Amino acid sequence: MTSVWENLTIDAHDPSRLAAWWAEALGYQVISEKPDEVEIRRASGELPGIVFVPVTAPKGGKxxxxxxxxxxxxxxxxxxxxxxxxxxxxxxxxxxxxxxxxxxxxxxxxxxxxxxx
Incomplete structure (x- = not known):
C-alpha cells in the first residue's frame, strides 16, 4: 500500500497573505480559509494542495x-x-x-x- 500526497504545509506569520501570494504565483485558488490554516489548490478537487499554517517563531536557516x-x-x-x-x-x-x-x-x-x- 502507498500513500497519496495530500498537501505541502508551509509555516507562515500571515497565512492568508502568503497563501494569496502563492495562489497568484502558481495560478491556484484559495479553496479553504480558516483561522488555523489556508489551503490553495490548482482546482478544488485536485491534489496536492499547499496549506499555510500560522506560526510565531522566525524562520531559521535555509x-x-x-x-x-x-x-x-x-x-x-x-x-x-x-x-x-x-x-x-x-x-x-x-x-x-x-x-x-x-x-x-x-x-x-x-x-x-x-x-x-
Missing part, C-alpha cells in the same frame, strides 16, 4: 524542502515573481542554471530554466 518552478520563460517568470514581492537570495548555490528566490516571508524556491527537448 529551507530543507522547497518548491521548484519550471516556467516556459525563466527570465520573464523571475521578473514577474520579483514584481510580485519575491526577492533573489544566495544560499551558496554557486553558478547554477536556476534562480533562487524567496517568497515574501523568506521561503526559498527555485525557478528552473525551460526544459530542453
Amino acid at each position: 529551507n530543507r524542502l522547497h518548491i521548484d518552478l519550471r516556467p516556459a520563460d525563466q527570465e520573464a517568470e523571475v521578473e514577474r515573481l520579483v514584481d510580485m514581492g519575491a526577492r533573489p537570495v544566495d544560499i551558496d548555490q554557486g553558478d547554477v542554471r536556476w534562480t533562487v528566490l524567496a517568497d515574501p516571508e523568506g521561503n526559498e524556491f527555485c525557478v528552473l530554466r525551460e526544459r530542453e527537448e
Whole structure:
C-alpha cells in the first residue's frame, strides 16, 4: 500500500497573505480559509494542495524542502515573481542554471530554466 500526497504545509506569520501570494504565483485558488490554516489548490478537487499554517517563531536557516518552478520563460517568470514581492537570495548555490528566490516571508524556491527537448 502507498500513500497519496495530500498537501505541502508551509509555516507562515500571515497565512492568508502568503497563501494569496502563492495562489497568484502558481495560478491556484484559495479553496479553504480558516483561522488555523489556508489551503490553495490548482482546482478544488485536485491534489496536492499547499496549506499555510500560522506560526510565531522566525524562520531559521535555509529551507530543507522547497518548491521548484519550471516556467516556459525563466527570465520573464523571475521578473514577474520579483514584481510580485519575491526577492533573489544566495544560499551558496554557486553558478547554477536556476534562480533562487524567496517568497515574501523568506521561503526559498527555485525557478528552473525551460526544459530542453
